[in-house]
Amino acid sequence: MITIDMTKAKVIAHDARRAIRTVQFAPLDIQATIPHEAEAAEASRATIRAADASLQILMDAATTANELKALMPTQE
Numbered sequence: 050m051i052t053i054d055m056t057k058a059k060v061i062a063h064d065a066r067r068a069i070r071t072v073q074f075a076p077l078d079i080q081a082t083i084p085h086e087a088e089a090a091e092a093s094r095a096t097i098r099a100a101d102a103s104l105q106i107l108m109d110a111a112t113t114a115n116e117l118k119a120l121m122p123t124q125e
Contacts (some may be wrong), residue, residue, distance in 0.1 A: 053114045061110050062117050069122040070101050 074097065081089035104120065111117040 054113070055114070055117070058114060058117055059108060059111070061107065062111075062121055066108065066122050067100065067103055072099060073097050 059076060074094060077090045077094050077097075080086045081094070083090075104122065108117060109122050
């Protein structure tokens with residue numbers, strides 16, 4: 050029987066979560082440097098941050114590998 054180290058699995062899941070967040074932020078980082086688009090970019094960044102914070106809490110609360118796998122983010 051294979052045993053999954055949930056601590057290590059969560060580290061991997063959080064790394065994946067952060068990588069996706071970085072990809073999502075990239076175009077907004079550029080948009081934030083354009084004065085007339087900066088406010089909209091920051092609003093979009095705040096939305097991403099809120100969703101990411103919720104996902105982080107859910108990942109930390111996962112108790113099984115299947116729960117964690119279901120929460121894994123995908124690049125859109």
